[in-house]
Amino acid sequence: MNLSNARAIVTGGASGLGAATAQHFRDRGAQVVVLDRDEAGAAYADSIGAGFARTDVTDEASVAAAIAHAVGVMDGIDLCVNCAGIAIGEKTVGREGPHRLDSFRRTVDINLVGSFNVLRLAAPEMARNGRDENGVIVNTASIAAFDGQAGQAAYAASKAGIAGMTLPVARDLARSGIRVCAIAPGIFGTPMLRGLPQDVQDSLAAEVTFPKRLGDPLEYARLAAFIFECGYLNGETIRLDGALRMR
Template sequence: MKLDNTVAAVVTGGASGLGAATARALAAKGVKVAIFDLQKEKGEAVAAEIGGVFCEVNVTSDESVDAGFAKARAAHGQERILVNCAGTGNAIKTASRSKETGEIKHFPMDAFNWIIQINLVGTFRCIAKSAAGMMTLDPCDEFGERGAIVNTASVAAEDGQMGQAAYSASKGGVVGMTLPIARDLMSEGIRVNTILPGIFNTPLLQGAPQNVKDALAASVPFPKRLGMPEEYANLAMCMIETGYFNGEDVRLDGAIRMAPR
């Protein structure tokens, strides 16, 4: 896909981290970018920086996502690009025993469902609604391409650690639905790919003590550092711009394979 100021994009989770880096990379190519996020102050700041539009969106709500797409399309027209970076995590064992009291607890179902609703269902909700919009567009090249979608999973989809049952399930679901969605949309010229990031220097880690970040960096085979959001954005841009890139799930992790804990 050729990127310029005739193309519109939506980036969920675009107020910070991987999403903000991708929004900046798209805008640098002239793309008109709408940011979906709940972080209003940060989202508005990034949107102002790149000449885009901010939409306060909760991806777990049909009404909120519909309103976000309506605002984005009123400002920029129908998007050809969707990048899904909205997500969250938690760390709770499936069942555990207190070392102090011996009390046994299990993973609270509402906490499990919360992660699934944001990371998996929220991603699918945005894909389905964006793809329906992309289908109204004329193809942008001689091969019939109408749009490109990039999702964010995690290396935890393949080697989740202790306490990551919900997170791994949600990200594994994103990986698992990538190919079937690409096949669903193949006759409409809409491509779908997913990135599985490793340990990245995002807001989730920026508040961690330096010794913790150093230990995480040392666990990466090469290069021995945390991933940079710009590197995620580079891969997302490659997936968007390369027309033969479709139905793929790609790890971006410095060759790390996560230990049990």
Template sequence: MEMKDTCAVITGGASGLGEATARVFADAGAKVTLLDRDTTRGPEVAAELGGTFVETDVTDEASVQNAFTTARETMGCVNAAVNCAGIVIAETVLKKDGGIHSLDSYRKVIDVNLAGTFNVARLAADAMKDNAPAPDGNRGVIINTASIAAFDGQRGQAAYASSKGGVVGLTLPMARDLARAGIRVMAIAPGVFMTPMLAELPQDALDTLAKDVTNPKRLGDPREYGQLAKFIVECGYLNGETIRIDGALRMM
């Protein structure tokens, strides 16, 4: 699968990993449709890339279905989907003030990061199933975003690590489910990347985060995530696996 023949839907495309992925794909000749809730930044990025923006709530079936309908109309088909939409809520199970972890906040993280990922992935598969197959039978690829927190979850990450662990657990069975349709499913587990959320931290805090990375001792560049996603699209034998991209960081 070559990037010039790729028609990609990218969630969280208005910023961070999603925006970087869209830029890498577009630079390589792919068509892109960006899905996000940010109706200011999203259209600006899409316009720069010659792509399309669709305001989308990944947890809502009708919203995502509308996005795929628009994507197929504007690009001609959908044969790649990259799930980058997600949220982070840090909360310990038992709090110092005597409180306990909010069930509502836990459900919110699971709803966006896991159920939202599954919602987009299943509708992406539905959009891809009628594509003309490549010589090896491939009709498309779905790339979901996990996190190294799925394996090395830290204090205060019960909800986040649960959601990302679910994305890892989703990868192989979904790949097996979609094999007969010729659709591959992969996951990327990034470490600590310089996303807009981290960019708000003071430099000394960023330096502390980078110090724990084995090599190279720096935060990940979102474009590196995009380059890995591009490689997965192009390498048709990758399927059913989660790839860590973290500079060998192992969180304690």
């Protein structure tokens, strides 16, 4: 598996980790179709020479149409990276009462169910490649899956689900020649986080064991590329966090 001739789809590919991944894949020579719910993502995709499909990852018809578009543009799919997701902060019982059920459900629906919705529909297209190695799926977990903080019940649960389904999905898809891994990022310098005051960013970086800085989205992208090209990596969730352990 070589990224230079890969055909990739990247959900949430118009911003943050997804944008860095789409850009890195294009820089390495891969064909890319960006799947994002924001129509403005089309401009970003065009700027890096990628295709675009407006996609709601929680909607079956929307994802099916996006994958059909990607297959039409690239004549197949070899790599699926799921970066689409949201993060909320809400305590189980806070000053305004119990955690809202709708916000918990929405977080799980986008982060976990959305990722599964995309991979389950991408996998049959990969299987049609007819090779010994037909494709790779990379999902985005989080270190919150393992040591989530107060106010992260919904987010941590959704990301723990990503980590938890990695091995069984890898086992399910083994007979189709498809590998499945997840990346669990720590604190990364995405546009949302870079928008915080510098002293807040510095405080977050100080918590990282080493190196004491925020993660670079390109580091996520490089790890996704390595997973694709390293044929013996399968069924694993890889922490990418500078040894940060949240308290």
